[in-house]
Amino acid sequence: MSNNPAGAQRTAAVERLLGLEARGELMSAHVRLVAQALGRSERTVWRWLAAGREGRFGPVPAGRFTITDEVRQLLALWGGNASRVHAELVESARLNPARGPVPSLATLHRAIRRDLTTGERAGLRQGERARRAHDVFARRPAGHRNAVWEGDHKRAPVEVDVEGELVCPWVTWFIDCATKVIVGVAVTPHEPSRDAVLAALRCGIDRRVPYGPAGGLPSVIRVDRGKEFLCRTVSGAMGAFAVGVCDLPAYSAHLKGTVEALNNAVEEMHFVVLPRYTRRQKLAQGKPVDPDAPALSFEAFVAGLLAWVVWWNTEHRPQELGGKTPLEAWAQDPTPLVDVSAEQLARFALEDDGRERILTTNGIRWHRRSYVAAWMVGHAGMRVVVRYLPQHDDVLEVFDTSGGYLGSAYLAEAAGVEEIRALKAARAAAARRLRADLRAAEKLRRERFRAQTVAGPAERRRTPERGEAAGELAGGARRDRRQLARPEVVPHGRAPDHWVRPVEPSRQEGGGRDEN
Numbered sequence: 001m002s003n004n005p006a007g008a009q010r011t012a013a014v015e016r017l018l019g020l021e022a023r024g025e026l027m028s029a030h031v032r033l034v035a036q037a038l039g040r041s042e043r044t045v046w047r048w049l050a051a052g053r054e055g056r057f058g059p060v061p062a063g064r065f066t067i068t069d070e071v072r073q074l075l076a077l078w079g080g081n082a083s084r085v086h087a088e089l090v091e092s093a094r095l096n097p098a099r100g101p102v103p104s105l106a107t108l109h110r111a112i113r114r115d116l117t118t119g120e121r122a123g124l125r126q127g128e129r130a131r132r133a134h135d136v137f138a139r140r141p142a143g144h145r146n147a148v149w150e151g152d153h154k155r156a157p158v159e160v161d162v163e164g165e166l167v168c169p170w171v172t173w174f175i176d177c178a179t180k181v182i183v184g185v186a187v188t189p190h191e192p193s194r195d196a197v198l199a200a201l202r203c204g205i206d207r208r209v210p211y212g213p214a215g216g217l218p219s220v221i222r223v224d225r226g227k228e229f230l231c232r233t234v235s236g237a238m239g240a241f242a243v244g245v246c247d248l249p250a251y252s253a254h255l256k257g258t259v260e261a262l263n264n265a266v267e268e269m270h271f272v273v274l275p276r277y278t279r280r281q282k283l284a285q286g287k288p289v290d291p292d293a294p295a296l297s298f299e300a301f302v303a304g305l306l307a308w309v310v311w312w313n314t315e316h317r318p319q320e321l322g323g324k325t326p327l328e329a330w331a332q333d334p335t336p337l338v339d340v341s342a343e344q345l346a347r348f349a350l351e352d353d354g355r356e357r358i359l360t361t362n363g364i365r366w367h368r369r370s371y372v373a374a375w376m377v378g379h380a381g382m383r384v385v386v387r388y389l390p391q392h393d394d395v396l397e398v399f400d401t402s403g404g405y406l407g408s409a410y411l412a413e414a415a416g417v418e419e420i421r422a423l424k425a426a427r428a429a430a431a432r433r434l435r436a437d438l439r440a441a442e443k444l445r446r447e448r449f450r451a452q453t454v455a456g457p458a459e460r461r462r463t464p465e466r467g468e469a470a471g472e473l474a475g476g477a478r479r480d481r482r483q484l485a486r487p488e489v490v491p492h493g494r495a496p497d498h499w500v501r502p503v504e505p506s507r508q509e510g511g512g513r514d515e516n
Helices: 005-022 028-038 042-053 069-077 082-095 105-115 118-126 128-132 194-205 228-239 253-269 298-314 326-332 342-346 417-445 466-484
Strands: 148-155 160-162 165-167 170-176 182-188 220-224 244-248 356-358 364-366 369-372 383-389 392-400 405-411
Touching: 005 028, 005 042, 028 042, 069 082, 069 105, 069 118, 082 105, 118 128, 148 194, 148 253, 160 298, 170 194, 170 253, 182 194, 182 298, 194 228, 220 228, 220 253, 228 244, 253 298, 298 326, 356 364, 364 383, 364 392
Parallel strands: 148 220, 220 244
Antiparallel strands: 148 170, 160 165, 170 182, 356 383, 364 369, 369 405, 383 392, 392 405
């Protein structure tokens, strides 16, 4: 059967006519109607009907040149150059006449366009990336917040000044697939290692200030197996929370399209306007237009990137979210969140060197530097264990020897105003507590003994306070009234009016009685 529409119409018409003929109902009028509808002559339709009786419903196939495996290999060898492939075929036929005639160059071009798809032709010219540009991919269901995160590294095409050297920083981040919220981000001036992965994950999980409000524990994290250390680190860190890690095949960007779209967006919306963007238009000699442009400092680059992340989460309105910002979509999603406690988060992906240390009046010594915190006040002399995030020496997490979490410790030389203020406040609070305890002890020492009139052991006497004395007097008064009360004596009330009262006999003046 033919694959083109005209051939399909011919086949359908011939099958209909053959059916009418088999029932003895075929008439010339039927053939005339088909000829008019298909724009053919009646004679042509009768010829189609005769071919249909023989089982042929399409034109007689003519011998034509088709693309063979040899031609495909030659196209790959010459980068899709059909002229060079044709020259190779002609030379091969000259050396081996038995292989048959060689088609013309025009015939070869027609065969390439007919037998190879656009993606195959692009792949034979430029490789797999070019072929994938013509593929078709299905979209995953939207899902809900924290259902799936995707993580990846992005090398920023921007030269940044790091201690006098120009380098291109790397960004490691995780994004929620359903709401498009960037939950965690970490930046390194060099190619990232697992410390950047752990920092970005910790930033994404923790929803407390200065992180959040988006975050918590996801159900699944998708990462690229091509970055093997990324997959191993994420799997090891999230396994303790029973979070699955989807190990994607290497170089399969379409399987983690959300984070790949984010990688493209940050370059098109942010990196392209920064100074010393390496992919900017160049002069004819391949030189940049302004080779002496001042480079951003690493600190300024990180500050700008974090500001862009805030803009993405709070102001950007992706088309997939129906006019909402990612943070609005996150807030309106009713899916319950799973948070991690501060103590569990303190143990997250940390390492220790297996040594016990003594907490001194200078805090904790680690790598020849001191670390302090407000909770350490009063604990000098305690044996502790230090755990830390790899390659992050500004904060330590401290545990006792039994594994109990004590708190965080900050580098003393880099402690901020808040840390120093908290340390002073803790010392002042400890002093106040001690003063209160000492005063209470002094009050206990002021106790005297009761005066005794007979021989016996000494009995302590405690002087009552004003409130206690008043309570005692009030209690005694109540006891006295209860003792004086006589419940059997009930005072008489006024007699009711309907009672008959005795009448006192009247006396006559002088003491005599009245006579009738």
